[in-house]
Every structure is written in structure tokens, then in C-alpha cells.
Amino acid sequence: MTHTLHRQGSVDSLKEDYPVLIIGTDVPLGRHRMRFRRKFPRIYAIVKRTFLYFGIPKMLRIIKRTKPVVAHGGLVFNNKKELTSYLKELKERNTGKSVVVSGLFDEVNDCLKELNLSPHTVQFSLGIFGKKELLPKGEILEITTMCGHHMISPNLVEKLANDIENGKISHEDAVRVMSKQCVCGVFNKGRACKLTEALVNRLYSLSYSKTGTAY
């Protein structure tokens, strides 16, 4: 899967978005959240404290790839300091599992330099090709592309924005509804809250046309 590669948004917004995937090729079947908590207690505590979505229960699914067995887990950080601390711990533990960090190249490379690590392999996003007129509005894509499998319907985001505007639901609850659709645990709830707020402001501002063109 290309999960976290094609996340959209401005550079400023992406500075609060660092998904991390841990992928093992030698872990036994039956791993689950509690086991992760026992094995990485400090990491678990850090993640819990930062509020951002911790998708281990859903994400730590076991993929039987004949042999060896592959399992993976995903989580998201909203700042470089926590990311660096997490990567430092992973480096010290030397588990032998692959670790993939997504985000702005310049920012992630800063973290790696601090830990005396260097990229092994990189993947660039060359963007979207084809009939772009079929795409949802850019502000909606910034939210929906945070789901690794794109299971959050653009219509749902628009409907929730409407519900927020009409006072039927809070931003936080709307984001909770969106994140329920994402099975891989890389949906950044904190960033989604900010983006949803911006979306509501733009959709319902008088200076915004129904076709999505800002005046």
C-alpha cells in the first residue's frame, strides 16, 4: 500500500503531520495492543499523551504473506520533537523492523540528522494524473487523503461540515465520525480538526462560490 504518500495540504499544515509505520517481517501471530504497550511502554505513553490517533488496535492486523509473516502498526505525530523522541527509542531498541516516516522531506531529514540516521529509500509523490475535474474540492481532499485507503467519503466530509455550520455537531465529534472510517490508523485527528474548521469557514463564507472558487 502507498498509505501515507499522497497526503495533500499546504507546507504549514503538513508541518503538523508525521505518520509512522512500523513493519516487521519476523513477528509472531497474535500481536495486539497490550503486547505493544508492554513492549514499548514509553512510546505508548507518548502517543497517548499527544492525543493523536493511535490505531494499533485496528492497525496491528496480521498479514499472512505465506512466510515470513508480516505485521505492521501505524501512528501519527503532530510535531518534530515527539517524532524525534519516538524514533530515538526505536533506534535504541534495534528491533530490526522497518520504520517508515512520512511528511515533509526537509522536516523529517532534520529529525534523522539529529539521531545520526540517514534515509535508506525514499518515495516521492508525483501528484495526480488524469481527469482532475472528477476530484472533490481541494479542501476536502486535504482531509480525505489522510485516510490511507481513502475510505472517508468526500460527501461525508461535506455533510459533516454542513452539520457543524448548523450547530448539529462539534468539530471534534465530526472528526471522530470521519476517523471511524479509517482502518489503518494514520488519520491525523488534530490536523483534521483544523482543516475541518477551515473548510466550514470557506464553504459558508460569503466570499466563496458554490463551485469552490474563492473570489
Place this chain on the structure above:
Amino acid sequence: MRINLEKCIGCMECIPYCPARAIIATGSKCAVDEQRCFECYTCLTSGICPVDALEKVPLKWPRILRHIFSSVTMAHKWTGIDGRGTAEMKTNDVTGRYRHGEVGFTVDVGRPGVGTTFEDVEKISLAVAKVGVEFEQMNPVTKLMTDKTTGKLRDDIKRERLLSCILEFKTKDSKAVSVINALMDVSKSVNTVFSVGCISRCRPDGTIPVKTMLEEAGIFYRPNGKINIGLGRPLAP
């Protein structure tokens, strides 16, 4: 997926949850447009229906492909991997799939959020195969090819719709720009969108060969992407 009309109370709450826009209002009830439906079960798993009117329909070949590719919770029986592709560069430090002198590509057809048919997928696989690429053997789309050198897919699956699937392949450094040009050309003839990823092994001095190549060719790439930080233990020295 279908909606049991005996149970449906016409609240319309399920409509926005469908990534395929396949749930439509029909008078005072809702119905599923079977042609549009990806069989991703997003409507069902959301738990939004208050009367459990959303029901699965037994899926036969080739319609079952819609569910396997779109829902990502079911493993492909021919690879044992769930989802739309493989671990590609994510485990490259362990597997060594992409080596120095090679460039990997991932083409997410139908992404983001538009959906596709295998007919469009084949247009892309045929186009890149002409340049000379090696399709990933463990990728589920590769398994649906009748000819892995030309990129031709099975005829009986072409009309099936799915949320997205991934073509994975690699080529020599020298052919990378030609592959991207082929993707640009074929993008004019597909009835969907596709997102392209370009993979490169980093040199020991930290430089990234494909980055220079993209810049020299004037090819756009986003400021964010994915980095395998090299903590994996190689399977072979």
C-alpha cells in the same frame, strides 16, 4: 450491497457515507446502484443505519474483486496480502527489492476518491509495459495479468469497478523519465485519476538519484513523501 426495502425507513443517513456515490434516494426509500457500488461495505461498517437495512449480497467472480480491492480488510487468496498492493519500499531495507540503479513506481489508479475500472487500469499497465518495466510479482493486479510482459489483464474483469488498486513496477534508472512520460500520455485517455509514486534507493552519501533526475527533467514532485529510515535488518547481508 443492497438495501432491504422492508426495513428501510428512508432517513437517508447512509447516503453520504458511500465513497462510490452509489446510494441514491428513490422516493421515500434508499437504494444501491449496483453498477456504481464498489462493494467496500463502508456504509455497513459505519453502523449508520438505525434499522439494519444494509445487507451484504453474496459475491461471485469477478464481482468479488470489487470487495477485495475496495474494502482492504480481506486478503487476496493468491498473495495472502490484504489491501491494494504490497509493502513496496516500506520494507526495502529488509527485502532489497529496489536496488541502486533501479527506480520503483506505484500507480494508485482511481485515487484519490474517484474510483476506477480494470479497463482503465489496463490502459496504464499496457502503456508502461511498452517502455520496459518489471511488474511486482506479489502485487494483486499483476496476478490478474494474462501477460506480464505486455501488462494485459484478464478479459472477464474489465468492467468491474473498484475504489482503487495499485500497479507496482520497477525499471532501470535510464528509463524512469520515459515511464513518467508514458504515464502523462495515458492520463489523457483514462476516465479516472491516478496518483503516482516514485521510489529510489539512497546512495551511501545521502544523495537521491531520482531526485536529481526529476529536477533535471522538470518533473513536479510534492515536498512531502515517504522515507524508509533504514532500521530494518536485511534478510540477506
